Amino acid sequence: MLDRYDVLVIGGGIAGLTAAKTVATAGKTVAVIEEKRLGGSYLFDYDVPSEVGLNAVKSAAALESIQKFGAKKRTLSLSLAGLARERVEVAKNVDDYWGEEAMRRAKVAVIGAKARFVDGEVEITKTGKMRHVAASRYIVATGGKLNTSGIKIDASAKIWAPSELWAATRLPKTLMIIGAGMSGVEMAYYAAKMGSRVVLIERESRLLPHEDEEVGRFYGLHFAKMGRVNAVLGAEVAEISGRELLLKRGNSKQVLPITGTAQVVLATGQQPNIDGLGLETMGVRVGQHGVVVDQSLMTANRRIYAVGNCVDNVSADLAMLMGKTAALSIVSRHAPIMSSAASPKVLNLVPAYARIGATEDELRRKKIEYKKSVVLLSEIPRGRIDSAEGFVCVLADTKSRVIGAKIIAPEAESMILALAAAVKYQMTADELLRVPVPLDSWNEAVRLALAKI
Numbered sequence: 069m070l071d072r073y074d075v076l077v078i079g080g081g082i083a084g085l086t087a088a089k090t091v092a093t094a095g096k097t098v099a100v101i102e103e104k105r106l107g108g109s110y111l112f113d114y115d116v117p118s119e120v121g122l123n124a125v126k127s128a129a130a131l132e133s134i135q136k137f138g139a140k141k142r143t144l145s146l147s148l149a150g151l152a153r154e155r156v157e158v159a160k161n162v163d164d165y166w167g168e169e170a171m172r173r174a175k176v177a178v179i180g181a182k183a184r185f186v187d188g189e190v191e192i193t194k195t196g197k198m199r200h201v202a203a204s205r206y207i208v209a210t211g212g213k214l215n216t217s218g219i220k221i222d223a224s225a226k227i228w229a230p231s232e233l234w235a236a237t238r239l240p241k242t243l244m245i246i247g248a249g250m251s252g253v254e255m256a257y258y259a260a261k262m263g264s265r266v267v268l269i270e271r272e273s274r275l276l277p278h279e280d281e282e283v284g285r286f287y288g289l290h291f292a293k294m295g296r297v298n299a300v301l302g303a304e305v306a307e308i309s310g311r312e313l314l315l316k317r318g319n320s321k322q323v324l325p326i327t328g329t330a331q332v333v334l335a336t337g338q339q340p341n342i343d344g345l346g347l348e349t350m351g352v353r354v355g356q357h358g359v360v361v362d363q364s365l366m367t368a369n370r371r372i373y374a375v376g377n378c379v380d381n382v383s384a385d386l387a388m389l390m391g392k393t394a395a396l397s398i399v400s401r402h403a404p405i406m407s408s409a410a411s412p413k414v415l416n417l418v419p420a421y422a423r424i425g426a427t428e429d430e431l432r433r434k435k436i437e438y439k440k441s442v443v444l445l446s447e448i449p450r451g452r453i454d455s456a457e458g459f460v461c462v463l464a465d466t467k468s469r470v471i472g473a474k475i476i477a478p479e480a481e482s483m484i485l486a487l488a489a490a491v492k493y494q495m496t497a498d499e500l501l502r503v504p505v506p507l508d509s510w511n512e513a514v515r516l517a518l519a520k521i
């Protein structure tokens with residue numbers, strides 16, 4: 069007999085699981101089809117493993133900084149085996165929320181199989197056996213895969229995905245990281261702090277090219293002071309073999325040898341993981357970034373929704389929000405509209421970087437008039453106490469409504485939250501200034517920047 073559900077979710081990453089839980093809460097029958105492990109790349113490849121690695125090197129840096137209080141100088145060495153144990157522990161804790169048992173409690177059925185659309189239904193395959201399942205609505209949440217487009221990769225090339233670096237129990241002497249976006253920069257920081265030498269190769273002329281110029285420049289200088297990271301900018305990797313990288317710089321070419329102790333890591337972003345899913349047979353359209361959806365995350369086929377990294381390269385919080393939005397669009401009469409306005413971008417280093425809303429590059433490109441105020445951390449008491457480097461920059465429209473902000477500071481990821489609320493609810497700088505902040509906190513820099521708008 070054909071199994072039927074109100075909703076079938078294909079892909080049990082953070083986007084699909086959030087969608088399934090939301091559907092079940094509304095009292096509808098729902099199943100998640102997952103071919104590997106529930107939790108997807110959030111739990112096993114990127115977010116949780118990178119958080120463990122970065123927290124370890126950040127904690128070590130904090131411990132070393134107590135020397136200024138007279139503590140005796142000690143060299144702290146982190147153990148990769150210890151990090152691996154911690155990753156397993158953290159994944160176990162998170163599994164209590166996202167694992168099979170948690171899904172059973174939430175009344176979400178779990179089908180361990182690979183799925184694809186065939187004849188208007190879903191065909192599932194497990195260990196060679198096939199059967200069909202069907203639903204009134206489908207949510208596609210199959211995530212992303214490593215983007216290798218534009219790079220010719222020889223069969224002799226040995227390449228790591230970012231997940232392999234975060235899972236490594238031995239780090240190579242030299243890492244050649246291709247791509248200096250958020251992920252590449254976080255990996256470079258981690259590997260350098262763990263003792264590897266890093267060659268960080270970026271096609272654009274600065275680190276973090278999707279952020280404004282001063283941000284890329286700041287971390288370029290930061291890496292130069294820190295040592296161990298050599299940034300190769302304005303160089304596009306065209307070919308990778310077992311022995312060398314072929315770089316293009318405008319019309320000229322350059323060869324970078326890969327020594328015996330070096331490992332190449334691709335941090336070139338993600339592309340949608342939708343090959344062989346049969347979406348074309350269902351009339352679902354696919355664009356440059358992934359599955360094409362409207363504001364309620366419905367595809368060109370009214371019975372199929374798509375969420376998470378198969379739609380676009382999104383952060384985990386946005387993937388979850390997409391899952392929830394798609395599910396509510398299906399189960400409630402007043403379908404919500406997907407908005408990414410309050411989702412900050414965060415670079416998890418010391419000092420951290422956080423941004424909300426538009427970049428200045430984007431505002432200039434769209435010819436939107438804006439006001440800007442910048443406060444250096446050295447202008448506030450807390451910054452002087454801690455000798456901290458960094459800044460708070462607030463962007464506002466001509467009516468002084470906050471439309472964006474970028475912060476480089478020790479607690480940037482927390483400081484950005486009030487500004488995120490201001491962007492989402494279109495508050496003016498004056499309105500946000502009415503919220504008090506503790507004296508001598510980093511947030512004084514935010515206040516000062518708002519006052520200067």
Ligand SMILES: Cc1cc2nc3c(=O)[nH]c(=O)nc-3n(C[C@H](O)[C@H](O)[C@H](O)COP(=O)(O)OP(=O)(O)OC[C@H]3O[C@@H](n4cnc5c(N)ncnc54)[C@H](O)[C@@H]3O)c2cc1C
Pocket residue numbers: 078079080081082083084101102103104105106107108109110114115118181182183184209210211212230231251337338341345375376377378382383384385387
């Ligand atoms: C290098 C890197 C670093 C990142 N770091 C951060 C970070 O620090 N903070 C942050 O917020 N976000 C980060 N992200 C983004 C975050 O990982 C993603 O937003 C999130 O994991 C996307 O979840 P998803 O459910 O869309 O996809 P996935 O987690 O990829 O889940 C998709 C699931 O679908 C399954 N599947 C695929 N095809 C089928 C099929 N045909 N049948 C059955 N199952 C199938 C897969 O096995 C997988 O489990 C990072 C991403 C990358 C690439």
